[in-house]
Amino acid sequence: MFVEEMFGLTGKVAVVTGGGRGIGQVVATGLAKAGAEVVIFARSDASKTVELIESEGGKAYQVRVDVTKEEEVDLAVKETVKRSGKIDIVFNNAGICIHKGTVEASIAEWKEVLNTNLTGIYIVARSIGRYMIENKIKGSIINMGSMSGGIVNIPQWQASYNASKAGVIHLSKSLAVEWVDYGIRVNCLSPGYIGTPMSADTPQELKDAWIPLIPAHRMGTPEELIGAVIYLASDSSGYTNGCDLIVDGAYTCV
Numbered sequence: 001m002f003v004e005e006m007f008g009l010t011g012k013v014a015v016v017t018g019g020g021r022g023i024g025q026v027v028a029t030g031l032a033k034a035g036a037e038v039v040i041f042a043r044s045d046a047s048k049t050v051e052l053i054e055s056e057g058g059k060a061y062q063v064r065v066d067v068t069k070e071e072e073v074d075l076a077v078k079e080t081v082k083r084s085g086k087i088d089i090v091f092n093n094a095g096i097c098i099h100k101g102t103v104e105a106s107i108a109e110w111k112e113v114l115n116t117n118l119t120g121i122y123i124v125a126r127s128i129g130r131y132m133i134e135n136k137i138k139g140s141i142i143n144m145g146s147m148s149g150g151i152v153n154i155p156q157w158q159a160s161y162n163a164s165k166a167g168v169i170h171l172s173k174s175l176a177v178e179w180v181d182y183g184i185r186v187n188c189l190s191p192g193y194i195g196t197p198m199s200a201d202t203p204q205e206l207k208d209a210w211i212p213l214i215p216a217h218r219m220g221t222p223e224e225l226i227g228a229v230i231y232l233a234s235d236s237s238g239y240t241n242g243c244d245l246i247v248d249g250a251y252t253c254v
């Protein structure tokens with residue numbers, strides 16, 4: 001009962017971007033278990049996430065949207081409000097990574113990463129923030145950063161990714177202060193290495209190089225991020241605003 005009072009999300013509507021797989025999928029199921037109705041903003045099919053949530057008695061549906069396209073995001077927000085009545089929470093999670101040295105990577109690849117990871121987060125936060133302000137909703141926006149926003153990963157080169165995530169961290173702080181008087185909280189979640197399809201695409205020799213650098217001696221699981229997102233989404237984090245919550249097995253401590 002106490003836990004439900006502190007962290008329960010019953011009656012809340014939560015948007016999860018990129019919720020068709022990986023961290024977004026697992027966190028979406030966690031938000032639903034905490035009581036939220038979950039709306040997956042997905043560029044590709046997210047029916048598996050919807051099925052997972054419904055099979056456990058939760059409520060969910062998907063809206064097809066590319067987070068880099070402002071008009072599509074605005075339409076998706078309208079559709080969600082029409083269908084669910086409101087939006088209280090956003091887990092702004094969609095992102096991509098390209099492992100390439102700066103000289104080898106093209107400017108098009110730089111722009112693709114920045115456009116998805118930073119501008120996409122901005123477009124979604126702006127569209128839903130505008131909706132929350134106009135409708136006096138004291139919502140919670142959780143942007144997906146990364147420990148890569150504060151450190152430089154080795155041995156792989158990914159300057160565009162690192163720069164995009166540093167941008168997300170400071171964008172989150174900027175919006176937290178800009179929207180504080182509306183009662184909208186904006187925080188950032190910065191995981192370390194997490195085992196997902198994104199990291200499954202990574203060559204094994206890279207992953208073998210990462211493990212000795214992690215004080216926890218292993219990568220994290222997407223399930224180990226659920227509690228952090230529920231905390232930031234719930235009223236128990238009412239005084240937590242503009243924070244960058246790092247969940248990295250102590251990687252950034254050493």
Ligand SMILES: NC(=O)c1ccc[n+]([C@@H]2O[C@H](COP(=O)([O-])OP(=O)(O)OC[C@H]3O[C@@H](n4cnc5c(N)ncnc54)[C@H](O)[C@@H]3O)[C@@H](O)[C@H]2O)c1
Nearest residue numbers: 018022023043066067093094095146191193194196197198
């Ligand atoms: N896996 C890790 O180790 C790790 C660590 C720190 C941060 N992150 C961040 O977590 C987030 C999720 O990563 P993941 O590992 O689950 O990756 P993933 O590749 O499994 O999932 C990313 C999701 O984002 C969606 N997406 C990408 N571009 C999109 C767009 N333009 N519009 C809509 N959806 C789009 C994809 O379709 C996919 O569903 C990313 O922002 C990533 O940078 C991941």
